[in-house]
Amino acid sequence: AAKAAGRNGIRVFTPDLRQAVQRKVRVAAELREALGTDQFVLHYQPIVHLPTGEVEGVEALIRWQHPDGGMVPPGDFIPVAEQYDLIDPLTRWVLGAATRQAAEWNRAGVPLVVGVNVSATTLASGTLVDDVAEALASSGLPPERLIVELTETSVAEDPERAAAQFAALRISGVEVSIDDFGTGFSSLGQLVNIPAGVLKIDRSLVAGALGRRSQSAAAIAAVVGLGQACGMRSLVEGVETAEQLALATELGCTFAQGYHIARPMPADELMGWLSARPVTRARNRLGRSAGR
Numbered sequence: 563a564a565k566a567a568g569r570n571g572i573r574v575f576t577p578d579l580r581q582a583v584q585r586k587v588r589v590a591a592e593l594r595e596a597l598g599t600d601q602f603v604l605h606y607q608p609i610v611h612l613p614t615g616e617v618e619g620v621e622a623l624i625r626w627q628h629p630d631g632g633m634v635p636p637g638d639f640i641p642v643a644e645q646y647d648l649i650d651p652l653t654r655w656v657l658g659a660a661t662r663q664a665a666e667w668n669r670a671g672v673p674l675v676v677g678v679n680v681s682a683t684t685l686a687s688g689t690l691v692d693d694v695a696e697a698l699a700s701s702g703l704p705p706e707r708l709i710v711e712l713t714e715t716s717v718a719e720d721p722e723r724a725a726a727q728f729a730a731l732r733i734s735g736v737e738v739s740i741d742d743f744g745t746g747f748s749s750l751g752q753l754v755n756i757p758a759g760v761l762k763i764d765r766s767l768v769a770g771a772l773g774r775r776s777q778s779a780a781a782i783a784a785v786v787g788l789g790q791a792c793g794m795r796s797l798v799e800g801v802e803t804a805e806q807l808a809l810a811t812e813l814g815c816t817f818a819q820g821y822h823i824a825r826p827m828p829a830d831e832l833m834g835w836l837s838a839r840p841v842t843r844a845r846n847r848l849g850r851s852a853g854r
């Protein structure tokens with residue numbers, strides 16, 4: 563039962579709140595256990611170069627294979643990991659697994675770029691640049707085959723710190739992208755000063771893009787133009803229909819990702835999916851490259 567806490571009679575602990583806290587504490591304990599026992603897996607979602615239709619890369623998305631049998635999506639445990647100091651070891655695991663996998667594909671003649679999501683919490687802890695260097699060194703993946711994704715909201719939390727770490731990553735040859743752009747309300751001034759190479763347009767902008775003359779289409783076109791003005795290439799996320807894909811192409815987006823192209827899938831399935839698809843061979847338009 564909930565306790566009415568404090569002499570002033572204010573209830574600080576409702577039954578719902580207590581349950582939520584208990585759940586988080588339990589998930590945190592299970593996550594700690596999971597980190598030591600190989601319960602995570604990465605799924606990979608293809609990224610396509612729109613002008614050519616070639617597959618240029620993949621985004622690595624974590625899933626938790628819970629011992630109870632369920633596959634837990636990141637939205638259900640990443641916030642807990644962030645809150646209970648588990649996100650840095652988790653990010654190191656993701657960086658390690660994603661770079662090893664991409665290095666293997668590259669050695670097998672499939673030159674994909676891999677994107678890894680990083681939390682604001684990891685940006686704040688200051689270990690990101692070292693963790694990325696360590697993952698590249700131990701996997702042997704060339705830095706231009708890795709992209710670090712940070713959400714617009716994370717960047718806006720501390721733009722100066724983000725800018726400093728982005729610059730360091732890019733000097734090391736790794737590309738940086740701003741994820742979920744269009745949801746974080748960062749100022750134009752902030753965006754101009756952030757050294758990132760790719761702007762990922764949030765799927766909420768795309769979901770409403772019904773026609774060429776819709777307001778969403780105007781917003782997407784504006785973001786693409788903004789990116790170009792800041793030297794960034796744009797990637798549209800959450801493309802679910804052929805119409806959205808055509809519109810994104812027409813509006814000048816460079817890359818696309820979404821269920822219409824492919825859902826995130828395990829590494830072995832990806833190789834099967836790729837066998838029926840043109841994969842870029844010579845160039846690397848998505849990752850970092852000299853002179854860009």
Ligand code: C2E
Pocket residue numbers: 607622623624635636637640653656679680681711741742765799800801802819820821822826
């Ligand atoms: P995100 O980085 O923006 O990743 C895209 C999310 O949209 C993924 O959800 C993906 O499955 C989903 N998605 C892709 N195409 C479509 C589409 O056409 N329609 C719809 N409705 N959804 C689509 P997922 O895998 O559940 O990941 C959710 C979020 O969790 C990610 O958003 C990212 O912020 C976070 N996340 C995932 N993996 C990691 C990780 O390894 N580390 C950290 N820190 N965060 C991660």
Ligand code: MG
Pocket residue numbers: 621679711741
């Ligand atoms: Mg992402």
Ligand code: MG
Pocket residue numbers: 741742762764799
């Ligand atoms: Mg996103």
Ligand code: MG
Pocket residue numbers: 741742
């Ligand atoms: Mg997201």
